[in-house]
Amino acid sequence: MATTTAAQRRAQARVDYDAFLAVCPSRQLLARISDKWVGLVLCALGGSDPTMHAAEAVEGPRAMRYSELARRIAGVSQKMLTQTLRALERDGLVVRTVTPTVPVTVHYELTDLGRSLHLVMRDLKGWAEANMEEVFANRDAHDARA
Amino acid sequence: MATTTAAQRRAQARVDYDAFLAVCPSRQLLARISDKWVGLVLCALGGSDPTMHAAEAVEGPRAMRYSELARRIAGVSQKMLTQTLRALERDGLVVRTVTPTVPVTVHYELTDLGRSLHLVMRDLKGWAEANMEEVFANRDAHDARA
DNA sequence: CAGGATCCCGCTAGATACTG
């Protein structure tokens, strides 16, 4: 095949790239944290509604059912929600509790580790809320000059 | 058309979804921060090498040239690097300085706003480094039971 | 040297339908 060379070069490049990433495990953690939905799930289970960033410290971490989470986050597909929850469970950030009632009941809850991460995320969210206006002002100013 | 109904429902759903996202600007900030390369660029310009998370506090924020950044991050394509830098500049997180020498010289540097974000990111990175082992242990244990 | 333009692949997220 004529494209073999190109394909192989690509594959090799890919391997090198992945290897580079693999040497620094913090990248993987960063990737996990940076996930689009992880932050939202964390906020939901942590008791801070991302859409209501005013009085969020009132309610502490709590267990939530699957459908509760789905409603709270509102915009996530059940596929992504399940996927995110599974990943978080795998990393020991949430616990999944199945209660074998007639229609099965499943609860999700933050672990201690998950709660500690939630605190850090809160700070990040705090920064975002505090500096939102400035960022948007900069953005508008920049776009206006374009 | 027979599919109009379905298509319209989709379009409407899409609008609702976007509207929901739009009402909470913190989501947009979160998205910006969650970007794959933003964190790395921030770390690079902030003086903390993501691959060397041990003694990072020694060097403070500094200006870097485009090619310097490209080498430091090593794995980013110039497209993504440029794209990321432009986005950060737009949001007022970095400043881009062009020095019209014979081969043009361009420096990138954190703004005050960028530095403040960098501090928060550092905490996040700190959490990741501190809890990496526990997360990976959980992950292995979970995979083992599978 | 810094970056714009273009092409194109792969993966991921979302929609839909089915199950225990």
Place this chain on the structure above:
DNA sequence: CAGTATCTAGCGGGATCCTG
């Protein structure tokens, strides 16, 4: 209720070529 399975489109992101 709480998922699983499958299909597909869209786009993130890389390679390549070109410019000032």
